[in-house]
Amino acid sequence: MDCFSRCSRHVCSVSARLCVGIITEISGGEFILYAGLVPYHTACQMHCLFFDIAGHTATFAVVGEENVLSFLSVEGTVTDDALPSHVEAVLRDAGVKYEDLTCVACVVGPGGFTSLRVAVTFANVLSSQLDIPLAGLHLSDVLKARVRDETALWIHSTKKEEVFVRDSRKWPEPTCVSLNDALQEAADASGWYGELIPDHAKAMEEIGVPATPLLPAEHTLPSLLSSLSYHKESVLPWYGRGW
Incomplete structure (x- = not known):
């Protein structure tokens, strides 16, 4: 992680691939985070970045207190170097910048070992560099809300x-x-x-047990994310096996 000054702003240039300790010939895409521009305050209008890359279908959203400002669904595995571009796309669609975010929420498990490490690393870096709180969600809670x-x-x-x-x-x-x-x-x-x-x-x-229909995630995310407790403490992956 390399922190330096640019235009009087603290900037953090991070390779998600390097953050999780995966050794490759190419470090992968870098994402730029502006730190300390808008400290989190409960009086701010909620702009929560939500992402879930644990499952078969990845989801990204920028969520307000009562509605979803933008939503993106991506089929298949989201790699560490693709994650920042999907986040930037959903921010752009919402008309929101990194410094406008008030909190971050990500699914911490269950899921693939590497996918979970990439997700929590990205969320923890965002929280640290933007000086905003975060929350980790279990996939069962996200789906139960639907x-x-x-x-x-x-x-x-x-x-x-x-x-x-x-x-x-x-x-x-x-x-x-x-x-x-x-x-x-x-x-x-x-x-x-x-x-x-x-x-x-x-x-x-x-055994005669049918699949239960799910409500659209866009309908349930605002109330779910508004109900969470956010903290400035790192979230950890949930592997479900005591790892």
């Missing part, structure tokens, strides 16, 4: 015979269990939501 049925089971494939689960009865917190245990509990559920590999989705279908 579900009307409180009895539905959140389930996420992690290995061939293991899944992460969460519900309002047996597993109130995200828990890693065997697929068989999850299927036994799911038999009494009204539906499921989450990310499953085809074999796991087929197993749910075979």
